[in-house]
Amino acid sequence: xxxxxxxxxxxxxxxxxxxxxxxxxxxxxxxxxxxxxxxxxxxxxxxxxxxxxxxxxxxxxxxxxxxxxxxxxxxxxxxxxxxxxxxxxxxxxxxxx
Numbered sequence: 684x685x686x687x688x689x690x691x692x693x694x695x696x697x698x699x700x701x702x703x704x705x706x707x708x709x710x711x712x713x714x715x716x717x718x719x720x721x722x723x724x725x726x727x728x729x730x731x732x733x734x735x736x737x738x739x740x741x742x743x744x745x746x747x748x749x750x751x752x753x754x755x756x757x758x759x760x761x762x763x764x765x766x767x768x769x770x771x772x773x774x775x776x777x778x779x780x
Contacts, residue, residue, distance in 0.1 A: 686720045 718728030761768060 686717065 718725045721728065721731075723731065760766065
């Protein structure tokens with residue numbers, strides 16, 4: 684995360700034309716190898732990337748599951764209390780007729 688912030692800021696400063704080229708050129712050499720920039724070996728970095736992808740997939744699956752549960756609960760409550768389905772942004776008495 685720090686690497687990403689550092690590279691974004693250095694690129695913005697570089698685009699402004701305020702100089703500082705020699706120091707930024709050294710940093711850009713490390714930017715071509717993200718594993719070295721984060722202080723990991725290539726194998727460790729690949730494993731880290733796999734873990735990040737797996738965690739994202741798990742979060743996405745949990746989000747989808749919760750979203751489906753909420754939709755099911757909404758349908759159940761609409762049926763139970765005989766509520767009309769309003770699709771409008773604003774809940775006004777006229778939208779549900």
